Amino acid sequence: MKADPLGVATGSHYMDGDHACAEGAIAAGCRYLAGYPITPSTEVAERIAVRFPKVGGMFIQMEDELASMAAVVGATWTGVKAMTVTSGPGFSLMMENIGLAAMMETPCVVVNVQRGGPSTGLPTLAAQADMMQARWGSHGDYEIIALSPNSPQECFDLTITAFNLAEQWRVPVMFMMDECVGHMSEKVDIPAADEITLTARKFYKGKKANYKPYKFNGQAKLAPMVKAGDGYRIHVTGLTHDERGYPLIDAETQARNVYHLVNKIRNNAEKICLFEEDQVADAEVVVISYGISSRVALKAVEQAREDGLKVGMLRLIVVWPFPEQRIKQLAKQVKSFVVPEINLGQISLEVERNAAGQAQTILVPHPGGWVHDPDDILKAIKEGAA
Amino acid sequence: MDIKFSGFGGQGIIKSGMIIGKAASLYDNLHATLTQSFGPEARGSACSAALVVDESPVLYPYIVTPHILVSMSQEAYEKFSDELAPGGTLLIDADLVQMEAPRNDVSIFSTPATRIAEEMGNRLFSNVVMMGFFTAITKVVRPESVKKALSGLIPERFMEKNIEAFDRGYDYGLEVLEQADDGIAAETDAREK
Numbered sequence: 001m002k003a004d005p006l007g008v009a010t011g012s013h014y015m016d017g018d019h020a021c022a023e024g025a026i027a028a029g030c031r032y033l034a035g036y037p038i039t040p041s042t043e044v045a046e047r048i049a050v051r052f053p054k055v056g057g058m059f060i061q062m063e064d065e066l067a068s069m070a071a072v073v074g075a076t077w078t079g080v081k082a083m084t085v086t087s088g089p090g091f092s093l094m095m096e097n098i099g100l101a102a103m104m105e106t107p108c109v110v111v112n113v114q115r116g117g118p119s120t121g122l123p124t125l126a127a128q129a130d131m132m133q134a135r136w137g138s139h140g141d142y143e144i145i146a147l148s149p150n151s152p153q154e155c156f157d158l159t160i161t162a163f164n165l166a167e168q169w170r171v172p173v174m175f176m177m178d179e180c181v182g183h184m185s186e187k188v189d190i191p192a193a194d195e196i197t198l199t200a201r202k203f204y205k206g207k208k209a210n211y212k213p214y215k216f217n218g219q220a221k222l223a224p225m226v227k228a229g230d231g232y233r234i235h236v237t238g239l240t241h242d243e244r245g246y247p248l249i250d251a252e253t254q255a256r257n258v259y260h261l262v263n264k265i266r267n268n269a270e271k272i273c274l275f276e277e278d279q280v281a282d283a284e285v286v287v288i289s290y291g292i293s294s295r296v297a298l299k300a301v302e303q304a305r306e307d308g309l310k311v312g313m314l315r316l317i318v319v320w321p322f323p324e325q326r327i328k329q330l331a332k333q334v335k336s337f338v339v340p341e342i343n344l345g346q347i348s349l350e351v352e353r354n355a356a357g358q359a360q361t362i363l364v365p366h367p368g369g370w371v372h373d374p375d376d377i378l379k380a381i382k383e384g385a386a
Numbered sequence: 387m388d389i390k391f392s393g394f395g396g397q398g399i400i401k402s403g404m405i406i407g408k409a410a411s412l413y414d415n416l417h418a419t420l421t422q423s424f425g426p427e428a429r430g431s432a433c434s435a436a437l438v439v440d441e442s443p444v445l446y447p448y449i450v451t452p453h454i455l456v457s458m459s460q461e462a463y464e465k466f467s468d469e470l471a472p473g474g475t476l477l478i479d480a481d482l483v484q485m486e487a488p489r490n491d492v493s494i495f496s497t498p499a500t501r502i503a504e505e506m507g508n509r510l511f512s513n514v515v516m517m518g519f520f521t522a523i524t525k526v527v528r529p530e531s532v533k534k535a536l537s538g539l540i541p542e543r544f545m546e547k548n549i550e551a552f553d554r555g556y557d558y559g560l561e562v563l564e565q566a567d568d569g570i571a572a573e574t575d576a577r578e579k
Contacts (some may be wrong), residue, residue, distance in 0.1 A: 013412075120527065164501045183421065184419055185404060186417075186418065186420070295446065296446055299445040302445075370448070371447070
């Protein structure tokens with residue numbers, strides 16, 4: 001289906017990443033946001049609060065982040081596309097109900113404009129240190145999808161992708177921005193509504209008595225949903241449940257339920273993964289990065305190429321699921337992977353695990369508060385090429 | 387071209403960055419990335435906005451050594467003037483910035499932006515006067531692009547006054563350039579080419 005023109009601010013704009021994310025959400029058909037203000041994400045909610053009344057959406061400022069995430073799960077089951085927006089400390093508080101969303105296979109989007117941590121950390125400065133938390137911050141076994149934009153334009157484009165992936169896989173999608181991208185203003189081109197393709201939610205249309213909210217096959221074909229209030233007598237719960245949604249507390253049901261939650265993503269990882277490659281064909285060193293770090297890394301890569309080094313670049317757009325197959329392939333070809341990220345080593349661990357000793361992995365860490373000095377990345381590239 | 391706009395909170399410093407960034411990227415076919423300082427400085431004391439303008443996409447978003455520094459307050463001048471690259475351009479509000487020992491390795495241009503705005507009836511126009519002056523002196527963006535960029539960033543009912551403020555700053559800048567000594571004039575010509 002195509003986007004509703006009512007929600008699409010077609011044209012060229014000069015705006016920051018937070019505002020672009022808000023416009024992306026509205027264009028994607030999001031009509032419900034429950035959130036609690038927190039720097040550096042507040043501008044997303046601010047813009048949505050102003051724009052929603054004009055498109056028939058509802059913004060509600062909740063009492064905290066636990067309630068925000070719970071409200072998003074509830075709203076989604078009434079049939080709307082819903083999201084919440086936060087930063088590190090709020091993201092931590094949302095974890096319980098992100099697990100609930102994963103368990104109830106509730107499509108929704110959680111925006112985390114990352115700032116320095118742990119705890120209250122650096123409210124106004126950038127970091128990328130919530131990447132592992134995005135993957136498995138809630139308890140139990142589950143898989144989610146996470147994206148990482150590197151410009152205001154991508155904050156618009158990829159927020160739409162995030163909603164589409166959420167609907168396609170009935171999963172909460174983590175939209176992992178960072179303070180730098182969120183507060184940076186650049187040109188953002190918003191296309192016409194009929195150029196924006198949306199994934200519509202699949203609603204059940206058969207006999208009421210036959211409806212089951214889940215299909216545990218670990219496959220791409222997932223059960224359609226229904227809307228609360230449409231007269232279906234269904235039950236959805238955080239407890240281990242069968243395909244009717246009813247709790248069944250035994251090992252056999254647990255296996256069916258949890259294998260499904262995990263395998264629907266793992267078995268389809270290659271379909272979900274999204275990354276961009278540049279000059280990797282004959283590269284001896286490949287720099288792997290994401291978000292704002294990928295731009296700073298590219299500056300170092302360009303310098304390294306000028307210095308005559310064979311350097312490629314792989315930018316993760318979807319970070320989770322991780323492109324394991326591609327990294328395994330590249331590990332056979334390259335000497336080294338260089339991984340700059342604004343944390344002390346998260347995605348680099350995934351790279352290292354998949355490289356499995358066939359290529360060296362060099363982390364370029366940064367504790368947050370600023371972006372890398374491109375020279376530090378260049379140094380690592382040279383080390384990797386030696 | 388790395389540009390830093392500085393002043394105190396409430397002068398429209400961040401807005402200035404938005405206006406020039408929008409003019410460059412939407413109407414002058416350039417790439418422009420704006421970042422701004424947050425924290426205590428956003429609430430009254432020295433604040434700044436950093437704008438990187440380039441013909442190719444901007445990769446590194448921050449500014450370490452600006453080529454152009456605009457200072458609209460004493461505190462901002464004192465805080466940021468050392469950062470300016472040698473050979474760079476410093477634009478100041480003539481009444482609000484007193485230079486005890488001006489740097490001799492940069493070109494310095496001053497305009498009474500706030501006084502001009504007050505003459506127009508409201509000192510809130512001072513940043514737009516300065517944008518006019520900035521546009522005339524630096525030629526980073528075209529004046530018509532800046533005027534177009536104002537739309538949507540300032541209330542429509544004040545548009546006419548803001549255009550006037552821009553023009554006054556711009557004309558002041560052109561006069562300053564004409565009066566500038568041969569050395570500076572030659573340098574500006576070189577930059578234009």
